[in-house]
Amino acid sequence: MPSINSPRRFVYASLAATIFIVYGSLYPFAFHSGSLAAAVHTLFLSDHVHDQPLSGLIANIALYTPLGLFCVAAQNDARPAWRQLLWATAMGATLCVCIEITQFFDAGRITTLTDVYPNVAGTLFGALLALPLTRWLDQRVDMDSPARQIAALLLLSFLAYRLFPYVPTLDLHSCWRAVKPVLIHPSVHGFDVASYAVIWTVVAALLADLVGRGRSRWLIVAAMLAVITAKIIITHNRLSLSELIALPIAIVAWQVLSTMRRARAGGALAVPLALVIVGDRLLPFDWQPIGHDFGWVPFYSILHGSMAANTQALADKVFLYSGLVWLMTAAGMRHAAAGALAAAGLFATSMLETHLPGRSAEITDAVIALGATAVLAWLSAAPAVARAGAERRSDRPRAQDTFNVAE
Structure with a gap:
């Protein structure tokens, strides 16, 4: 959770990014019944189901980059950098794995580790970007200005x-x-x-x-x-x-x-x-x-x-x-x-x-x-x-x- 001095808006921004990811990943929400064990089994045995095109790879990375950035910006600045990175990346990884498992029950969606890798990479990239960016802005630019x-x-x-x-x-x-x-x-x-x-x-x-x-x-x-x-x-x-x-x-x-x-x-x-x-x-x-x-x-x-x-x-x-x-x-x-x-x-x-x-x-x-x-x-x-x-x-x-x- 963010400290008192940390902008609370970044917590809401992280929530908004999560909602956007969920909506874009699960639409049209045509769910059907199935086994959770089968969904997990499909996820971890289907990392080569389809070849990821370059445009899809970039889109999957970009989709989770704001989440990593906002998660780091919403945390207490007193935390060590490695903890901020770990927490943000874990949030992104947990979200994308849950979504991939849920996609097993969503008609027209594919459950595969091929999407998990760039999603986690995008979260980590956003988190890494947030560390120097927030410090530089604090020192050089008054980004408290709306x-x-x-x-x-x-x-x-x-x-x-x-x-x-x-x-x-x-x-x-x-x-x-x-x-x-x-x-x-x-x-x-x-x-x-x-x-x-x-x-x-x-x-x-x-x-x-x-x-x-x-x-x-x-x-x-x-x-x-x-x-x-x-x-x-x-x-x-x-x-x-x-x-x-x-x-x-x-x-x-x-x-x-x-x-x-x-x-x-x-x-x-x-x-x-x-x-x-x-x-x-x-x-x-x-x-x-x-x-x-x-x-x-x-x-x-x-x-x-x-x-x-x-x-x-x-x-x-x-x-x-x-x-x-x-x-x-x-x-x-x-x-x-x-x-x-x-x-x-x-x-x-x-x-x-x-x-x-x-x-x-x-x-x-x-x-x-x-x-x-x-x-x-x-x-x-x-x-x-x-x-x-x-x-x-x-x-x-x-x-x-x-x-x-x-x-």
């Missing part, structure tokens, strides 16, 4: 989407395939340019909350170079000429927005981001008079099909919808109103998608927006504990001093 916590979460979801599948390669042919679309038969689409420009401007605003408004003006350029370089050396990624054209547009846009007051800048950026989300969901608007069914089961499409594509799509949705709610609250709206407005808009576009071919019209997007709003409201309501060092640094943002000029 503004920084929210910015960090949104930036992580952005990187999770843009850098998937996170596997670097030194193969020159793979690097050539990444830059080939820009050099050979390049194509530019107006909506893509606008979309990338808006998204990168939102990233710049998040960086301002994380490191300060002044630093963000040059750090956004470094972030752009880092992400583009990473996309070249990460396997299965492709560069886009539309994005490269959008980068200088986003830089100029942020230079202007960073001089505005909070409400005005938030509103000026929320409107184009909302338009990007709507356009991405509905364009090209190929309306069909006869629509298909609407899905009322949350995350149905994400839990079916390609694990790699669905993982990337989920990270993209979390970033876009959280970013929209964050900007609306920066413009002066309450979290409840911003979340309700975003969810209503997503629900409306999902209903329209029932008449668009190739679209998965379902309740998932509205649910993601509401969940993101709950997390943002929860973090914003937490009291910010200002450090003496932060008070002496005017460029370091506090909970209310973010990317705008102080009001």
Whole structure:
């Protein structure tokens, strides 16, 4: 259990990560009768039932990484590091073994040790990441600030989407395939340019909350170079000429927005981001008079099909919808109103998608927006504990001093 000084929110975050893992691992909850002994026997004798593809391996590791990170962050800092690691890894191992055994009774699921290994590895990786990260943040960054916590979460979801599948390669042919679309038969689409420009401007605003408004003006350029370089050396990624054209547009846009007051800048950026989300969901608007069914089961499409594509799509949705709610609250709206407005808009576009071919019209997007709003409201309501060092640094943002000029 966490100490008094340890953020209790990490305990709830660990619980939320556990619920997400259980839901994603046991859906559609089509249970049948069977023997517990047979389930355990199947688990320990089926470690080679199927070959794990690289995308599935990465997804299984990534699924349990937040659990390991949150479990360590929720513990008493006075505990030895090895105990924190052992406790977090044991929690992850126990959870994944229980889930694998339960999957024996779930139709359509496979019980195998092939999934246990990367799950435990993901938990351990998250726990190992938490130790230096939490210590560095305690020493260098005032992460008690809700503004920084929210910015960090949104930036992580952005990187999770843009850098998937996170596997670097030194193969020159793979690097050539990444830059080939820009050099050979390049194509530019107006909506893509606008979309990338808006998204990168939102990233710049998040960086301002994380490191300060002044630093963000040059750090956004470094972030752009880092992400583009990473996309070249990460396997299965492709560069886009539309994005490269959008980068200088986003830089100029942020230079202007960073001089505005909070409400005005938030509103000026929320409107184009909302338009990007709507356009991405509905364009090209190929309306069909006869629509298909609407899905009322949350995350149905994400839990079916390609694990790699669905993982990337989920990270993209979390970033876009959280970013929209964050900007609306920066413009002066309450979290409840911003979340309700975003969810209503997503629900409306999902209903329209029932008449668009190739679209998965379902309740998932509205649910993601509401969940993101709950997390943002929860973090914003937490009291910010200002450090003496932060008070002496005017460029370091506090909970209310973010990317705008102080009001």
